[in-house]
Amino acid sequence: MSFIDDLGESVANMAKDVGEKARELSGTAKIHANIKAEEVRIQDLYYKLGKKYYEVYQNAPDTGVADIVDRIKAANEKIKEYREDLANAKESTPDVVVTDAPKEDDIVVEASEPSDTSESSETSEKVTEE
Secondary structure, rough: OOOHHHHHHHHHHHHHHHHHHHHHHHHHHHHHHHEEEEEEHHHHHHHHHHHHHHHOOOOOOOOHHHHHHHHHHHHHHHHHHHHHHHHHHHHHHHEEEEOOOOOOEEEEEEOOOOOOHHOOOOOOOEEEOO
């Protein structure tokens, strides 16, 4: 065999190996994605289970989770207080009314060509009031 034939065979073998490796990686990537999807599904189910447990047993929790239930109750109370603070802030703050806002007819927009060729992809606009 000549050098060219050997080189051609080596390149063909290398391409074949690269293709096989790509298929393997693609297969393992799919497996990793499937694992992650199931882990996300489990986290969602844990959340639903915990929420359901809390709804059912919040007034008489098992001693092993009583601390967590108490922390959830405290967080819910803080949320209630924050919402009350927000409502009070909205009531005590007057609405801002803009009386001298320009009308559409008052604003003129002119487009100009950029002077520098390096900035040719950007459009500069001037806003002036009449």
